[in-house]
Amino acid sequence: MNGTPEPAAEPHNSPSRLGTTAERHATILASVWAALTFLAGALLFLFLHPKGIWALMFVGVTVAVVWLVWNRLLAKVRRRKKLLAAPFPVEWEAVLQRDVAFFRALPDPEKTRFRNELKIFLGEKMVTGIRTTIDTRTKVLVGASAVIPIFGFPSWEWDQINEVLVYPSRFGKDFNLDGDGDGNILGMVGTGAMNRIMILVKPDLIQGFKNTTDKRNVGVHEFAHLVDKSDGVIDGLPAVGLDREAIGPWIELVRRKMQEISDNDSDIHAYALTNEAEFFSVVSEYFFERPGLMKQKHPELFATLQKVFRQDLGSRLQEIRREMTAGPKKFGRNSPCPCGSGKKFKKCCLQKME
């Protein structure tokens, strides 16, 4: 492990996320299959002559099956293209501009890519309010929490999750809101019967984005657990970004950093001591919210996380710092709406957001 960040392994304009690659693969497969069927049918026709009608039926039935399978494969791609073709909602833009410093610090072409990732995530996954309504702000912040940690993986698929449940307040170990009030969980990734479900608490989700300096963001924290889970287990060993040789040094680095926390000699939140998996999610929050601070205080950890997430935040530290400090003051009720309409915020997107 050396201290220099590596460039992103995948080009950021990779079309795979838009389904173009998947569409091409499906079409090639279907064409080859249909061609082979025709060839087999033609041979059968010659062989069976004059009962060639059976060969024709064989060709007909097989081609119909190929067509059905191809259509199914392409359904997802078509849905995505439709999602991407729709205009980006102005009030979503307003939420990103006001609440998501990570987004504001991106260069323009990357902002476009962020919006597209958001459209796909929110178009394909359910965000459901449990005894609370899902307003635009909540919905967009759930989506932003998902996009931030996977923004370095243009072909990422969120197969690990189907639905995000949003609770109005913190909850107990049994997911119960009616408990005796001892619930203090602000987010979790489900296992067992709750597999593919995430729970986030609305006020904590919003607070995670509102406070841009405390190195905490529960949305990013929970989705970082799912990045960790992409190899099947949540164990603090994110296989996506760490190659085999990097695993040993990572375990050693985690051990050292956890020791610093127990020695009271670290600014990493003590919750990271829970276990290696929590360590990973806690330092991920820190990495995405205060990359400059992490680079300064934990250079080795910072360099490793740049590789894990394939994001070169080090090259954008100035922009991130600028947006982190300017953000909250930038958009008052009477200032121009962050969606760019030119109208006053209170008369434009503010009401639609909350």
Ligand SMILES: [Zn+2]
């Ligand atoms: Zn956690």
Ligand SMILES: [Zn+2]
């Ligand atoms: Zn507006």
